[in-house]
Amino acid sequence: xxxxxxxxxxxxxxxxxQEHILTAEPVGSRTLARKYDFDFSPATIRNEMADxxxxxxxxxxxxxxxxxxxxxxxxxxxxxxxxxxxxxxVSLKHYLKELSRQKSGVEDIMSGMARMLSRMVQYTAxxxxxxxxxxxxxxxxxxxxxxxxxxxxxxxxxxxxxDKIIQLEKKLTEEELENLNRILSRRLAGRxxxxxxxxxxxxxxxxxxxxxxYAAEIIxxxxxxxxDILDKQEMKIYLDGTSYILxxxxxxxxxxxxKILKVLDRQEELRRLVAGLEDELEVKIGAENKLQEMQxxxxxxxxxxxxxxGTGRVGVIGPTRMEYPRVxxxxxxxxxxISKFISSSGR
Amino acid sequence: xxxxxxxxxxxxxxxxxQEHILTAEPVGSRTLARKYDFDFSPATIRNEMADxxxxxxxxxxxxxxxxxxxxxxxxxxxxxxxxxxxxxxVSLKHYLKELSRQKSGVEDIMSGMARMLSRMVQYTAxxxxxxxxxxxxxxxxxxxxxxxxxxxxxxxxxxxxxDKIIQLEKKLTEEELENLNRILSRRLAGRxxxxxxxxxxxxxxxxxxxxxxYAAEIIxxxxxxxxDILDKQEMKIYLDGTSYILxxxxxxxxxxxxKILKVLDRQEELRRLVAGLEDELEVKIGAENKLQEMQxxxxxxxxxxxxxxGTGRVGVIGPTRMEYPRVxxxxxxxxxxISKFISSSGR
DNA sequence: TTTTAGCACTCAAAGAGGTAGAGTGCTAAC
DNA sequence: GTTAGCACTCTACCTCTTTGAGTGCTAAAA
Numbered sequence: 001x002x003x004x005x006x007x008x009x010x011x012x013x014x015x016x017x018q019e020h021i022l023t024a025e026p027v028g029s030r031t032l033a034r035k036y037d038f039d040f041s042p043a044t045i046r047n048e049m050a051d052x053x054x055x056x057x058x059x060x061x062x063x064x065x066x067x068x069x070x071x072x073x074x075x076x077x078x079x080x081x082x083x084x085x086x087x088x089x090v091s092l093k094h095y096l097k098e099l100s101r102q103k104s105g106v107e108d109i110m111s112g113m114a115r116m117l118s119r120m121v122q123y124t125a126x127x128x129x130x131x132x133x134x135x136x137x138x139x140x141x142x143x144x145x146x147x148x149x150x151x152x153x154x155x156x157x158x159x160x161x162x163d164k165i166i167q168l169e170k171k172l173t174e175e176e177l178e179n180l181n182r183i184l185s186r187r188l189a190g191r192x193x194x195x196x197x198x199x200x201x202x203x204x205x206x207x208x209x210x211x212x213x214y215a216a217e218i219i220x221x222x223x224x225x226x227x228d229i230l231d232k233q234e235m236k237i238y239l240d241g242t243s244y245i246l247x248x249x250x251x252x253x254x255x256x257x258x259k260i261l262k263v264l265d266r267q268e269e270l271r272r273l274v275a276g277l278e279d280e281l282e283v284k285i286g287a288e289n290k291l292q293e294m295q296x297x298x299x300x301x302x303x304x305x306x307x308x309x310g311t312g313r314v315g316v317i318g319p320t321r322m323e324y325p326r327v328x329x330x331x332x333x334x335x336x337x338i339s340k341f342i343s344s345s346g347r
Numbered sequence: 348x349x350x351x352x353x354x355x356x357x358x359x360x361x362x363x364x365q366e367h368i369l370t371a372e373p374v375g376s377r378t379l380a381r382k383y384d385f386d387f388s389p390a391t392i393r394n395e396m397a398d399x400x401x402x403x404x405x406x407x408x409x410x411x412x413x414x415x416x417x418x419x420x421x422x423x424x425x426x427x428x429x430x431x432x433x434x435x436x437v438s439l440k441h442y443l444k445e446l447s448r449q450k451s452g453v454e455d456i457m458s459g460m461a462r463m464l465s466r467m468v469q470y471t472a473x474x475x476x477x478x479x480x481x482x483x484x485x486x487x488x489x490x491x492x493x494x495x496x497x498x499x500x501x502x503x504x505x506x507x508x509x510d511k512i513i514q515l516e517k518k519l520t521e522e523e524l525e526n527l528n529r530i531l532s533r534r535l536a537g538r539x540x541x542x543x544x545x546x547x548x549x550x551x552x553x554x555x556x557x558x559x560x561y562a563a564e565i566i567x568x569x570x571x572x573x574x575d576i577l578d579k580q581e582m583k584i585y586l587d588g589t590s591y592i593l594x595x596x597x598x599x600x601x602x603x604x605x606k607i608l609k610v611l612d613r614q615e616e617l618r619r620l621v622a623g624l625e626d627e628l629e630v631k632i633g634a635e636n637k638l639q640e641m642q643x644x645x646x647x648x649x650x651x652x653x654x655x656x657g658t659g660r661v662g663v664i665g666p667t668r669m670e671y672p673r674v675x676x677x678x679x680x681x682x683x684x685i686s687k688f689i690s691s692s693g694r
Numbered sequence: 695t696t697t698t699a700g701c702a703c704t705c706a707a708a709g710a711g712g713t714a715g716a717g718t719g720c721t722a723a724c
Numbered sequence: 725g726t727t728a729g730c731a732c733t734c735t736a737c738c739t740c741t742t743t744g745a746g747t748g749c750t751a752a753a754a
Contacts, residue, residue: 028718030716046717066716164452167509239612241611254593377746393746412747
């Protein structure tokens with residue numbers, strides 16, 4: 001069904017979508033003709049509308065109402081019409097100043113970016129922490145904290161720091177610890193996280209056992225913790241601007257509001273939501289989302305990449321009736337900023 | 348106005364509150380008489396109700412409706428009636444198992460506890476990260492990360508770890524760094540955070556300048572970062588179970604829902620909310636909350652104290668029509684658990 | 695003096711028309 | 725192919741009425 005769409009139809013469709021995004025109301029032929037000065041009449045528009053509806057781009061809530069765009073309509077809009085009008089968001093200065101106040105720290109950057117993005121687009125923003133797997137370990141250190149407690153610190157080449165307290169059964173002498181540190185550093189520093197597989201660890205374990213003489217459990221334990229910290233699947237999710245959803249007229253009825261807010265309350269759900277997308281920039285419109293509760297929502301997600309390797313995602317959740325041009329460019333920009341911020345704080 | 352309240356009035360008030368907590372509807376004399384078998388009639392109840400209303404414990408939405416408890420009524424209930432029926436929450440086992448899976452890390456414990464509490468009471472839970480000021484520094488370390496980047500690590504006696512990346516203008520040699528580490532450790536280790544005041548820092552600065560020969564800016568910078576990490580006022584807030592609010596019938600109208608959800612979206616607001624309370628266990632009912640948007644809500648907050656010093660807060664936000672006995676004991680228990688968890692992971 | 699039954703009264707919530715207005719689809723003329 | 729005209733449709737909103745739970749008051753009973 002590769003029906004050609006006339007330029008006039010395109011014009012009408014675009015106008016309807018823009019108008020609907022603005023007003024959140026069904027758009028009628030008369031209103032449309034009044035607001036946009038087309039060189040054809042409401043009656044013609046009606047005909048075009050009927051065609052567009054048949055093609056699946058528009059829907060009619062009931063017989064005597066105007067039309068609203070369908071998911072397919074938005075999809076067409078995003079794919080074909082948006083590009084020319086991607087605008088750089090205005091005056092980042094204000095946001096950036098606020099951000100730089102809170103200085104370094106991945107956590108601060110992440111939450112700051114989520115906040116900035118949500119303020120910018122006036123929808124809910126979501127940012128996922130960068131995954132480790134593609135970055136290199138630049139440093140790994142075990143610090144003694146107390147008699148049977150060590151602090152494991154892993155720093156990646158992209159400048160991310162991760163630490164974890166490790167509880168040991170048995171005390172380690174200073175010398176033992178030094179040896180341990182030396183071997184671990186030698187073996188792990190400079191290595192890409194994704195190459196630390198079972199076989200490699202097996203090998204490492206052998207070496208440790210051979211060269212040091214502690215109980216095997218300690219080594220096992222350490223290994224466990226190291227892999228834990230490295231492939232922690234459970235990347236943290238930063239959410240901000242939840243309350244913007246409340247401003248959207250389509251969520252004025254409690255039922256749909258509940259649905260979407262419940263999703264936002266479940267970290268795992270969100271994680272799956274953004275992790276599932278792999279492309280550089282993806283737009284999921286309405287029912288294109290697998291999640292049943294998100295069928296009235298759209299999701300715009302971009303991937304950010306850190307210099308030293310490691311990627312994460314940043315996105316926006318809003319109603320299908322979303323200001324796509326603005327959102328897409330803002331999400332894009334934010335992804336870029338995140339890379340820059342972390343890389344610069346990591347130089 | 349220290350009017351004595353008869354035991355019968357107390358009985359009626361208690362019944363009304365319990366019934367209202369259960370049903371969320373205004374309670375009438377007839378219903379009350381039917382459900383609770385008092386040895387007096389609806390008419391008598393009506394008289395008592397009229398009295399209780401005059402005393403300020405009850406309110407009437409309109410002339411021909413039943414009564415609902417006022418803030419004062421709940422206050423009385425909480426202060427006088429609750430104690431005898433504080434019950435230990437059932438079967439923590441399930442929650443605890445889930446918690447211990449995620450092992451160590453303050454962050455995990457905090458968010459895990461918030462989650463557990465909210466699941467337990469079926470209201471929104473809030474946990475604030477432990478403040479540093481009353482704990483001692485047990486270790487402070489500067490690790491080189493790259494040529495002009497240091498990782499500052501501070502470990503407190505309660506086992507909390509905090510790190511921050513510091514950007515320097517100028518390179519430090521290994522030796523300089525070692526000296527720096529030595530001096531800082533000597534001066535700061537074992538010291539209570541709250542005693543690190545301006546005067547002390549002045550003194551430290553002098554020493555550093557005298558004994559080392561780097562540019563003053565570096566020293567200033569370091570100092571800045573250290574104080575930053577130590578008294579970071581901006582303690583993190585963990586929130587969980589936001590969506591439970593949606594289940595409450597009193598928030599079935601969009602307006603009040605918006606109000607409260609907007610508050611929950613603002614970290615600073617929440618911080619102030621829990622930080623403002625200093626008592627061991629505090630219950631703020633309705634208008635007792637300063638925040639205008641929280642006047643339909645109650646807040647139950649407890650303080651937890653870590654072994655090595657350092658305190659934080661844990662609480663529950665729900666409608667004034669809250670199951671106080673259950674909530675109070677759960678919050679209390681959670682505070683206790685947090686101390687235990689962090690202390691045990693910090694031994 | 696306290697408690698209770700009886701009864702008239704009140705008020706919100708829910709349902710039943712009725713109207714207005716925006717919008718459509720169809721037809722016939724341009 | 726485009727447009728004006730018109731009958732038709734449907735929701736949103738108003739008003740009116742009914743219903744029922746609940747009250748307060750009064751007078752009788754305990």
